[in-house]
Amino acid sequence: MLFQEINQLITYDERQRMVPSDRDRLTALVDSARAQDPTDYTTLRALGVGLLVLGEYGDAIDHLDRALDLADTSGRRIAASINLADAYRYSGDAAASETLCREMLALARKEVPEMLYFPLQHLGKTLADLGRRHEAREVLHEALTLRMTEGDPELIARSQAALRLLDN
Incomplete structure (x- = not known):
């Protein structure tokens, strides 16, 4: 659910990078999820993507690393790792x-x-x-x-x- 809500608040800029379509709503959603101190894969990944889109790369990397640690299938490992790769790329570590x-x-x-x-x-x-x-x-x-x-x-x-x- 959280991932879908976050995805609805993402668009792409001229470089085809994810950016918020509504920064205030995305920030509120991310802050609310972060306040619950999630420990499950799905929420950590969604939160990591939200933080990435907001430009909070360090926190995004932390949450995506935590999601990756919880990935229980190859598909989940791929998804979290590719989001993590984007966090590194966006932060300048291509x-x-x-x-x-x-x-x-x-x-x-x-x-x-x-x-x-x-x-x-x-x-x-x-x-x-x-x-x-x-x-x-x-x-x-x-x-x-x-x-x-x-x-x-x-x-x-x-x-x-x-x-x-x-x-x-």
């Missing part, structure tokens, strides 16, 4: 982001192939941030192909937007 994305890409290829598009998309964005445009384009095209197979218009649009950024 090298740590790349490492996490590559680890989760390997895990997805081995254990959760239906999630491959997720680490691919975020690896592509990380490579773009590192100025490795050719590699980024290859990875993002793979993510787009998988997303087109899935047929989710929102995910397809995000991959297309990330590819367009490489043309600028």
Whole structure:
């Protein structure tokens, strides 16, 4: 529930980074969840994403690390790790982001192939941030192909937007 509420308050800026669509509402939601001192995977991950979007990278990393410690499936491990990779990337540590994305890409290829598009998309964005445009384009095209197979218009649009950024 919290994750859905937070997602409804997220939009994307011109660099395709998550930003709040309503900062005051997102801040209130995050503050309320944080005050409850959560200890479960789902709430910690949602709170970590909310903090990331608000630019509170240190707290986001802390909450996402705690969620990762509680991840009881490969899918949950991938989800929390990719959110953590974004926290590192947004805070300026693209090298740590790349490492996490590559680890989760390997895990997805081995254990959760239906999630491959997720680490691919975020690896592509990380490579773009590192100025490795050719590699980024290859990875993002793979993510787009998988997303087109899935047929989710929102995910397809995000991959297309990330590819367009490489043309600028």
